[in-house]
Amino acid sequence: MGCCNKKCGLIATVIVGGILVILGGIINVVFEDLFNQILLQESVIAVGTLMYDNWIEVATPTYLSYYLYNMTNGDEFLAPRKPYVKPNLQEIGPYVFREYLSKDTVHFLDDDVPQQVYYRQKTMIVFDRERSAGDLSDLVTTVNPIGASMPAIVDFVFSQRNQTTPNAIYSALNTIYRTTGTELIFTRSVNDILFGFQDNFFDLIANLVNETTGVEIPDFGLFSTYNDSRGWFDYQVYTGKDATDLTNIITAYKNQT
Incomplete structure (x- = not known):
């Protein structure tokens, strides 16, 4: 009786284990596809996702x-x-x-x-x-930043015309600085x-x-x-x-x- 029970138990364990392995493989494939499908649906910018x-x-x-x-x-x-x-x-x-x-x-x-x-x-x-x-x-x-950047901006404008900034422009800027208190x-x-x-x-x-x-x-x-x-x-x-x-x-x- 004892040997029979052990043998039957071993067979049952092998069968159940095999079934679980097969189910695990199926679930893994199905779950991955299902997960990817849900991911695709819920990643869309649409009302309700x-x-x-x-x-x-x-x-x-x-x-x-x-x-x-x-x-x-x-x-x-x-x-x-x-x-x-x-x-x-x-x-x-x-x-x-x-x-x-x-x-x-x-x-x-x-x-x-x-x-x-x-x-x-x-x-x-x-x-x-x-x-x-x-x-x-x-x-x-x-x-x-306003006062410090203005000479560079003026130089850039004249450089785009392939010109050198005239000294008169710098003098005018200095006058504006003094007038505005910059x-x-x-x-x-x-x-x-x-x-x-x-x-x-x-x-x-x-x-x-x-x-x-x-x-x-x-x-x-x-x-x-x-x-x-x-x-x-x-x-x-x-x-x-x-x-x-x-x-x-x-x-x-x-x-x-």
């Missing part, structure tokens, strides 16, 4: 960190003395912002194959004081430098641009057009619907493995 909700409004938290350089010897640097005094720069920051990304004016172009979608990228950033090393009201002494080194708050401030010299340029092109530039800031999407953020991309790119990628990966 898993991709769509996170595409419309990105749920993953993202942060932007800004660092600035504060010049601690601005007066010495500008003083007309010899030998030349190197600027002493102190890195300050980070000033951290939580970034919120979303889409609006979404319009699906159904006539295109593969299908495309037009949308406007909206970006809003909110200051995160707890993650930051300082406050947006912190004052920074640094190079005035300085090479200035002190502004972090918020002003990042997101915009009023400047007499910049207002003069902005008015000239407005009269020439009709484009209004309200203020100047290194990232003044980024927050609340004041810049150009219109896109047209493929939705993945009726496209074979993802299918080809999956097929190539399966062939390699």
